Amino acid sequence: MASRRVVFRYPRHLIDVPVVSHLARNYDLEFNILRANITPQSEGVMVVGLEGSEENLRQGLAWARDQGVAVQPLERDVVRDEDKCTHCGACITICPTQALYRIAETQEVLFDSDRCIACELCVPACPPRAMQVKF
Ligand code: SF4
Ligand code: SF4
Incomplete structure (x- = not known):
């Protein structure tokens, strides 16, 4: 098992996309939302801890980026x-x-x-x- 803590930045048009639940369902990742600041009027920011296999993490985060979500390691x-x-x-x-x-x-x-x-x-x-x- 591997884990990552990442910051997701959602542009306004992606606020309604259930990114975290998609990662859990389709990439078998466990998640822990550490912070969320998402309002329909502006960019959303979510800090999430993710846990799963290295390959599922890699694929899941690549999928999130493909959707237009900016993904950055929390330590940055x-x-x-x-x-x-x-x-x-x-x-x-x-x-x-x-x-x-x-x-x-x-x-x-x-x-x-x-x-x-x-x-x-x-x-x-x-x-x-x-x-x-x-x-
Ligand atoms: S100066 Fe350094 S030790 Fe003092 S509160 Fe700030 S980070 Fe902590
Ligand atoms: S280092 Fe600062 S931001 Fe990080 S957990 Fe501690 S108090 Fe919170």
Whole structure:
């Protein structure tokens, strides 16, 4: 089994296309919607965790792209500006998934994008605005 966390961007004319349920039904993928911001008037954005065989993931995401949905790995949309981070730790207790954590030996605060669910709680909590969610 393989897993991916991806951001789907739907142009307005695709808002009604049931992309995620099609992926589940036709490519045997399990899904977990982490965030969804879809309104009929504008572009929709959905953050989804997908799990299935490597081949089904590849084919399913290729199908979504063929429909016109922009598909991007979540780690490209949630980033930390390493030059701005002061390792103050203000984000650590706020982050619900421990994607931000401190290394005891060095006192550095690290960001593990694999654990991030794009909740955005760290963005306002970060004094120098080092955390960026780009959607
Ligand atoms: S709150 Fe911002 S500056 Fe402080 S450790 Fe977290 S990411 Fe770095
Ligand atoms: S967006 Fe949410 S899950 Fe990701 S690092 Fe920030 S607080 Fe943690």
